[in-house]
Structure formats: structure tokens, C-alpha cells
Amino acid sequence: MRTVFFLLLTSLLIGQADAAPRAKAASNPAPKPTAPARTATELAASIRPSLVKITQLGREGTDGIGSGFIVSEDGLIATNLHVIGEARRLQVEMHDGKTHDVTVVQASDSHHDLALIKIDAKGLTTLPLGDSSKARQGDPIVAMGAPEGLAFSIVQGVLSATRDIDGLEMLQVAVPIEKGNSGGPLLDMQGNVLGLLTLKSLKTENLGFAMPVNDLKTLIEKPNPVPMSRWLTIGALNPKQWQTFLGAQWTQHAGVIRSEFPGAGFGGRALCLSTQKVPEGTFETSVTVRLDDESGAAGLTFCSDGAEKHYGFYASGGKLRLTRFNGPDVYSWTILADVPSDAYKAGEWNTLRVRVEPERLVCFVNGKQVIESDDTGLRSGSAGLCKFRTTVADFRNFRVGTDLAEKPLQPEVASQLRSKVEEYIAAAATADKTLDGLLENPAAARRVLVEQRRKLEEEAAKLRELEHELHRRAMTKEILAELAKPEPEINLLRCALLLARHDNPEIDISTYLNSFNAMVLDLKDDPEITKGTIPAVKRLSRYLFEENGFHGSRGDYGSRSNSYLNEVLDDREGLPITLSVLYVELASELGVQGVFGVPLPGKFMVGYRDGPEGELQLVDVFEHGKLVTVEQAALDLTEDGHFPEGALSPTTKQAILLRMLRNLMSSVFDDSRSLRESLPYLNLLLAIDPQSAAERLTRAQMRQRLGEKAGAREDVTWLIDNFPNDGPPELMQQLDRWLQSLRE
Template identity: 45%
Template sequence: MNQLVQRFMWGILIGVTSTLNAQDPVTFNEVPLEVSQVDNENFLQTVRRSQESTVVVEMLGRDGDPLGIGTGFVVRSDGLIATNLHVVGEARPIRVRLYDEREFQVTSIHATDKSRDVALIKIDATDLTPLPLAEPGSLEQGEVIFALGNPQGLEHSVVTGVVSGFRDGVDEMKLIQLAIPIEQGNSGGPLLDMDGRVHGMLTLKSRLTDNLGYAVPIDAVHDLLESPNPVLMEQWLTIGALNPEQWEPQGTSVNWRQRAGEIHVSGQGDGFGGRALCLHRADLPELPFEVAVDVRVHEEDGAAGLAFHSDGNDIHYGFYPSSGVLRLTRFDGPTVYSWNVLQDQKTVHWTPNSWNKIKVRIEEDRLSCFCNDELIFEQMHPQLQSGKIGLVKFRHTTASFKRFRFGSELPDERPSPEVLARVNSLANEIPISRPIPIDFVREQTDLDMVGQKAFHSAAKNLEAQAQQLRVLAREIHEEQTRQELVAKLEASPPELIEAALLIARLENPELNVEEYRQTVDALAQRFLDSIPEDLPPAEILDAFHEFLFEKNGFHGSRTNYYSASNSYLNEVIDDREGLPLTLSILYLELAQRVGLTASGIGLPGHFLVRVDLPDEQKYIDVFDKGTVLTEMMCRRLVRETTGLPWNASYLDPQDATSIIKRMLRNLIGIANSESDLEAALRYTRTVLAIDPNSVEDRLYKAVLCYNTERWDEGLEEVRKVLQEQPPEIELGRVRELQDAILERQRESESGSD
């Protein structure tokens, strides 16, 4: 519970609520140390020297005006500067102002570490004076320190204090607790000892008291200096950006971002009421037609939804929730005096704090507005007859959108009476006091997403069965995904990228596999468009590596290697970092599309790619930005990472099934390390869907079923093994497992009577 609360409450990244897991008593009566208590003259000289190496970091809007301010400090004389990642933001231009008032645009993001909120940024400057970095772990509790920053825009301010403790943050990240105030603008500033050595980077303020803050230890900067992952600014600005061929955001102050198939919007629009539009560029069908989107508004008083019949400026219709009330408005100009609320209504069909589908049917003589496919109101004889469609938000609203679509007639996604009757019938059959049998789940895999939504609706009315219904919907989704995955691997040729994305969809049901496949296609086409048509294969390979690793910034995840995100191919594509295996899968798919012959090489402990050129074979370490390895280097890599003796078969190409099984075993390992039994079972079931004869996986699944109280499913696996009697398995231990499951099953059933 403590860990759950810790994660839920994490972070004031200077403005976002934060609570830390302080295991020791914390007192808040420390006050900043007065400068008069130290050697004043030496201290003042140290401050002046340090200020000259401290900078102002500004994140800019599209119009070039600052959207936020933070602090950074020089770590290398050629223009390398350390700061917080949240100061840099996402896909925004960044400007640095030195102590001598010179200004520079950031040319590249030299390295980032999301888990520790640290970034290194590069400017075109020379002969800068870097601050000396202290040795990691050399700071002690009670030590006198000072910090530099730009609190509330007051540039190059200094504050003194003491180290009051060391605390654990999220994901075992260590933080330095400081008896000093931290304000907006301090983020990224250096924490220094009295000799001017940097021991940390200011990052968090306390929500409990003004005179308490936190800093990331300098270890994080040392790590990034040793393992950079540079991305040029022109590529950084495209990370998470909307596709400009599809979307046209209006104005400069609102941040429209795209990730994992969702569009997220934050910030306040330039127009009256904070209105901001993001219009779709597609040609519209002739009237009548429908436009719909799923929207989630994150504030109770938020307002965001659909815009249509827009002239591209201030005139348009809007259908959206506003403070929980559905509203249809005609906007005839820039101010509230030209806004006409045509209809508004509070309805039970809108579910707060959840995804809701809103839809408008646009006809020549009427507008029909729907919420979750229920008609809310109609407006006859609309004055506006044509224009663009898109998204709109108001005020301070942060919102998320997905599944934006339009067409002559969009499908009604409400469950049919037959599906509802089936769900209600199933609700009476689902056991309440024990897990749902896997065979029962398999019988329902013909239900589509509409059917799964019906389960969620039924759960609201059947409180006693609600959790089981959600589990059933989830497991139907997982079983459907497994079936799709097996079909992709059995295709001729196997569809590796779709199979890899389906693994991510096990965890994220909303993931659109086709969208990410198209993203890979587009990335390959961009590369092909950048090279001459008659380039020899060896030169194609060199250009391909430069394109993938240098220009687009794909790199191995070194600072958060064991994160599950590194095994989800969609997140690897989004974040441009991953494990050797996931990066290699992307490499293989791109290589195939650009005319290179490549295959996966599954070395124990480290996955590689082999590229076959006309006169040689090259072993490529995609994790290390395309480093070419010799066979001898491969042997050494296996010995150093696993200690195993060399076997020539390690260099045999891996087929798609072997690659996907290895991907799943990585995720099982992560789930085990995090004691996530449900995730471990999810991926073990998937391994067995691919390889049903794996005795080891059957027994491991039985153990997981024992620990998650899935007695029947576990017994099924144990009995299969006992029936087949494989010679390599000690059957006595298997019978002990069977007896343990039966005993727990009897105890559970007797306890529920």
C-alpha cells in the first residue's frame, strides 16, 4: 500500500503535486544557513564563479515566446548543459541564456533520463567554464550547501542551506532532501558544496512546507555523460507531434501532443475563454455525414469536444461537455458576445472521469448530437453550412481524444439487445468467489469491442459481479489478442512487427496495431526518399544507420533497462529507446522495407542483427547505435554477459516465433521482478498459445494459477503433464503441486459456503 500511495502521489515537478516516501521522521524547523556563518569572502567568490556557469533555460512556444523557465548549468566547455527533463518539455524549441546575457538556441538534446528527470542539452558555444562535478555519494547529511537558480524568473539567485536527509523516490530513485525553498524556475539548478562542486540538481519542491526541497544526485549527470543518446532539435521537435498532414492546430500557446494512439491537449488558448482549435485537414464527404471522437476531460469543470463547420478561425460549431453538461454552441466570432449556446443538457449518458463517445450527424436541415450513441438533442435549420471539422478545448482544460473518425454513417456502438441479453445471462453464470475458468473465457471470444463495453456497463449495475466482469472482458481481449498473434506467426511469411505490437496490445487494449505499422512504413519511406536510387548495399547500410541512430535518435535504454516499456514496441517507436530485442525487431522491419537483407541473431543475453551484403555478413548491435561486431566480439559478449561457453549455433538466424517467445520471456522476467503475478500469467498463457507443448511453461503456469487462485486452470496443466510423463520432469514434485492446488481449492470452496 505504501508503494501504491507513493506512486500515486509522486512528484511536484515544480507545480505538480508530490509526496515522497520518507522512512525516517522528517522535521521542518531547519532554516537556511546564513552566509555569515561560513567564510564569507571565499564563499562569495565561489558563488560568483558558479553563477558564471549557471544558465537560464526557456521552453518556447511556436511563436518564439517563453512558455516556461528553468535553470541549467554548464558541464562541458563545448556548450553541454545539464537541466531537468521537465524543463525541456516535449517537442518544443529551447533557448539558453548565459550569465553574460548571450542567448543560444539548443541544437540537440544530447541525452535524457525520464526516470530521474535529467537532460543534457547542447548549444553552439565554446570556451564555456563547466562546473566541477562531485564524486557520487560524497555528500553527507548535515553538510552546508548552496543552490543557484531562477525562482519565479528572478535570474541567478542564490540560496543556502543544509542537507537534511536522503530519501527514496519512485522506482527506487534516490533524492537529496534539502532544507532550502525551491520555487518555479529553480528546476535544473545546481546544488553545490562550499567549494563549488556540484552534488545534485534541484528538481522537486515539498508540498508540506516551503523550506523543504529535493535534488537528484549528480550520479544521473555522470551516467548521461558516459552514455549519451543525442537527438537533433529538428527530430526532437517531431517527437509526439501531431501528423501535419492530418492535423492543423490553431494558435501557439496550447500543446497538442500524440502518443499511443491518443491526442492530448493542455494549456490555455489565445482566444477568449481559452478557446483552442485543432482542425483536421481531410476532405469531407458530401452531406449528410457524421463525425465522432472519444473524449476524456480531466477536470470536473473542463470543456473539450468536437468542432465542425469551421472557417479556420473564430466561426464554427462546437459540441462538447462543459462542467459535466453537454452543450451545442455556435461561435460567430472571437468573443463571448458572439457565442450562441443553442442547447445544453445534463444527461445520465455522460460518464464523468471516463471515456465518452460524442458524435454529430450533420445534415442540410438539422444537426443531431449524440453521447455514447444516445441522441441528446437536435438543432433544426443550422446557419453554418460548411467548413472544417476537428477538436476544440476551452479554459484550463486538459483532455485526451482518441478514435477521431468521420463518414457518411458511423456505426452505432451500443450493444444489441441480443448482446445485452447474452451479457446479462453470462453475469448470472460467472462465479463470484473464484476466478473465471479459462475455457469459459474462450467460449466468448466472438464478442467484439462493443460486447466488451457491454460487460463494463453491466458491471455498474451488478456491483457484486463488477470486478469479475472486468476481468472477463480483459481476458477475452487477451485471448483474442493471443489468437491474432498466433495467426500472425503462422502467416506466410510471418508478420513479425504485427505480432510484436500485439504483445504490447495485451497490456494496452486501445493500441492500434495498424497505425504503428503505417508509422514504420512511413519511416522507411522517409529514408528511401533521402538516398539515391542506385546506392550500393554497403552504402545503404551506412546511410541507414546514420538515419536511424543519428538523425532520429533511436538508442538503447541504459538508465532504465528493465522497464516493461522497453519491451512494448509501440513505446519503443514513440520514445525511440528500447532493449536490444525490440530495437532489433524495428531494425529488421525497416531493413526489409529499404532493401537490406537482415535476420535476427539471438545471442544469450544480447540480441543482434545480421545484415547480409553481397560480399560479407555484418553483425549489428542495434542497442549500441549500430556498432558492427566480429564473431570474436560476439563470443566475448556472450562470455561477459552470461558466462556460457560458446556454441556456434548462437549465430544461427532466429525465426519470428523464436523472437516473439524471447520477447515474452523478457516480460515474464520483468513481471517476476515486480511480483506482478497477473502479468506473469498473461505472458505465460501467451507463450503456451504459441508453443502448447512446452512442459516447463505448463508447470510455471500451474504455479501462477496456484498463487492467483485459478485452481481449475492450474489443475488442467498439471494433469496434462502427469498424463504425458515427460522423462526430463520429476513427476513426484508435479504430484505435490497437484495436491497443493487441490487442498487450496477445497479450503476456498469450504470458506465460501
């Protein structure tokens, strides 16, 4: 039974999951193996024209420096992704001191930390790409870059080894890698690039790591270009929701806003104001914040005029501070309160809340009141976030409203809990007497206490899992409610975001729905959208893939991030199915007719017809919106050049969500994560599709291995009750024996 059913399950899973695209060999010509070795001096002279220094430019000047090298005569430059960052202006300095602005981020790969950038230049001197698979331990190498900003420096060493670093094969080199070296080339003694300098060893100064150049070749062959104007918006805050003042760098990812670098105001002050309208009269504002350095300060600002006047309630030096700012310098600031609080947890997430009344200000941290002030100096303006000094601060769940306090528990529930707390307090009062008794046999008493502590820790772990399961079931309930609507009314975008929130409770779905609505507004009045299906499809593809840089994931196809639609919107990188969901939902919201998802085996695509009788055409969203005929797709995705029946039919929104779930399950299985981590996906899938026999079988096996016999019996009983009448009798017998073993 196990073998036959498991083979069936495997074939079903493989057929449903999106297969990673096959990478082609890069077109960059291989180096000549017979080229003579050269000295480091000779290499330095010949390679220098191909090296560049890359500078990140911020509001206040240089934000970061790295290295790169030229790979094409028309201005293509290779470097590390972390060198160029996100939402950064980039400048390239050539060996002769000339500078160029980067015009396009030609390709990026977050998994391998690689990037290709483009400048407007011709006739540049390139470096030949070697074959990193042929590099051998002990081979002499040279590395070049801009350590600490000192451009065009060279160091000589040897290849120490190839090592697995966090699942990536990297070249270990016996050369020092300093800040600014990242992105520089690692070369053999013939002058061929073997890798890109990436990591500095934490163990010794004379040891580092480089990303093999063969990973770069795939990126050259399959780019995902993003114009610089759009690259500057990746990770940037939506200007329709936030306005920043006084500098610093504000970015957003997965619903978390991060502020880095000092602001331009005195003390490194910087503001990020919400465009939400603040209620008149009494109102409240709150945010959950975490500081990487408690010597800094970050929190809430309110009653702000958008410049120098505002209040601030924030963590500072481990305390809670309320300040009124009346001007640009410290002499115009009034610290209204600066107090410690046991309710504040340094280094952790803390929720700050302020209640603004006509005659007073009341400040809370994690639900506990810490400050009350009768200051009335400011009473109108915007609310938002503030940060000071060099600390890096993360913010989430910013809110404005009339009453944001956590609501009290139901009286009967509160009474039960209070009685338990009172029992504990009463027991604590007798702690001294308890200790006196334990001291009669301290060794044995300690053993008992250790056992009891471990038991409590196990119970705490169970409570955490109960909390997670409660959240997952709440998300399941919301997804099922959405899917219960008539097909045209189902909000697939919201379903996909709920699927992401099933794993991450901190995702603010409204934030991403607003981001999507902003995209709709961008295209709503575009004349091409209203001309018909074909012009609209071309415009949608241009908008998503050329203007906004959405692209298929190249280096980390199996990452769960590619299945989370919020991260796809943040990073503009995803799987065929998640990019298709965005494409189809955008077309639907704009009223474009005849655009739908097509569940091809191995690769999800977008289909469209120009009228009910129009010929089916396909959009390969993974390949930058490439238009593909049905015949071309069949040749690429099937062995016989023909699709099975039904593969070209428009799919339902429920089927799309199930396919996304199966992709998530595949990513868990591929990474050999625990059974318990994959079980919630199976539970959700079976809640959506209770008739899925393959997943029933898988869950029964998982439950049995986890010792959950009752759950396994439930699934095996279902398999028996739903066994087909014409099914093999021997399989039915094996199911019966399996059920019997679960009863023993």
C-alpha cells in the first residue's frame, strides 16, 4: 500500500508544483586553457582597466562602497547584490577616475548575492570568465577591489578550499577581504575570473570567501532588468502612505518599516509621517518598535507640522521619554518626562501607545501607563514614526484611531485567570518556608526542581504551539470564507496574502492591498488599457516587468519567499504562479477581459483571448512577460509536445491557491524541515479540498510518525470510506491492516 500510494502521491505533487526553469549555459566565451600564467604585477596592470569602484549615494553623501568588474564592452558590470543595496542611487568610478551613473540593474539574485548593473558606455575592457568548477585547492589566485574605499588594490594568495556556506558552495581564499572588497574579482594567474569576493571570515583576517563565477553566468544569460528609476522604489515606502522628513533611510519589507543612518536633524533626528488623517479631538496612535542599539532612540511622533514642531514618545537609553520639539536645536526641545519601566523589554519588540486629549497626554508601553503630562503646547498635525542617532530601528503595526487600547477580557474568563494568578502569588509568599524545607536535602531537591522546570518549559512550548495553531485556524477560516463566495467575487489577491499570513502573523494585509490598489490607480486611466485585450496585455507586461522590475526568481527558486505574495510585492521577485496571480488580478481590477490563469504542467502561465472565439495566447510571466504560443509552450514543457486534456482551460481561484500551497509544501520537503513544519500546510490544503486522497495519505503517514495515532486513524478511515469501488483489493487490505495497527 505504502509504495503504490506514495508513488501516486509523488507523481501528483510533482505534476502540481512549478518546476524550476532549466538554466542554459552562459554565452560568455570560455577562457583559453593554454594561456600562460602571469605575475601579480603583470595581472595588476592588465586587469586595472576592467575594475570599478561602486558607491551608494544617499541624501548625506556616501552610504556604502564596493567593487565590481566589467563583463561586456557596452557597460555591463558584475558585483554583489549587497553592494548595490535597494533603493540606492549608484555611481561607478572607472580606473581613470571617470564616473558614471547606473542606468539599469540588469539582473539580481538575492540567494547568491549577485548583481549585474549597466552604465551608458562603449568600448570598455572586459575580464574573461573562467570555470570555477575547475578551480583546485592550492591554486594561486589574486583578488582585486577597493578595500576601505582604496580603489584598484590587489592582493595575492591561494585557493584554500571549496566549502558549503549556508547551503551555497563558495570558494575559500587565503586573502584578507575588507569592507569595499565585496564584488571584486577573484582571478587565476591567467587573468580569468573564478569568483566574486563576498564574505570576510570571522575567524581570521587572512581568510575570506568568494561566490563562484559559474553562478554569475546564469544571471548573464537570463537577466531580469529593472530601470534605475524603478530600482529606487524597491523597498521604498509608498509615498501615498508615508512622507519622510529630515533624512535617514526608510525602507519597508514584509510589513516592517526600517530606519537606518542618522537623520539630518539635530541629534540625528528623522521623521516618517503617516498620511492617515488624525481624528479631531481625542485620538490615539501606536506602533510596535525594536531598536538594535538601546543607546539610540526611536518611537512615535504626533501633533507634527511636518518640519520641526512635534511631540515624540520613544525609547531612549532603555528608558521611555516624552519630548516636545519646538525647533531645530536642543535649546528648543522640552523633555516632559524620562522614566524607566519594567514593562519595557530592551532589545525586543515593544508596543508604544499615546492618548492625546485636549488637556493631557497619556503614554503607555506594552499596555502599562508610564507617563502622564498636562502639556498642551501642540494639538494638531500628523502622526508617525521618529528615530534619533545611529540606531537601526524596526517598526510594525502603526495605527491611528480614537481608541487603540487592548480590550478587556470577558468577566468570567478574567475571573478564572485571576484566581490562578492569586494562587500563584499566595504560593510565592510561602517561598522562604519552601526553601527551608528543600535545604534539608538540597541535592535531591535540586533534581526535583530541574525536573519541574523542564516540565514547565515543555508546557510553555505546548502553549506557544497552541497560540500558533489558533492563528493558523483563524487564517483557514478567513480563506474558506473567501473561497465560499461565487467565483467572480473571490478576492484571489487577499486569499494569497492570507496564505502568507498563515505563516507570518505580523503581515499587515491592508498595507499590501493598498500597494496593489496604488498599481491599479497607476493604470486606471491609461488609454492602452481600454483599447482591448491585446493592447491591455502588452501594457500590463510593460508596466510590471519593464517599468517596475517584477521578475522570476533565478537563484533561489525553491524559497518560500517566492510563494508569499507580500514578499513578491516587496522584492518584485516570485514564481510563475505568484507573478501570474498579480498579473491576472491586476487585469481583473482594471476590467481587462479575457485574461486568466493557465495551469500548465510544470509552469503556470497567464492566458488571454481577444474575444470569446479568439486564439489562446500565453504570457510567460517568469520570463519577463514573454509572449509564447501554445505550440512553443508544449515543446518546452512536455516530452511529446502535447498538453494533457484540460491543461489549457482557465483555472479556478481555489485551484490556484491549492497549487500555491503545494509549492509551499514542496519547499518544506526539499529543505528537509521537520514534519511538524509541513503539517500545517497539509491541514490547510485538506480544509480547502477535503477530497484530496494524496494529501490524506501523506498526512496519515506524518501523523503516525509524529505519534498522533488518533489523527492518523481519522485519515486512514477516510481513505477506506472513500476507496474507489474498482480499486485494487490488495490496497484495500493494506489500508485495513494499517488501520488495525493504529488501534493497537
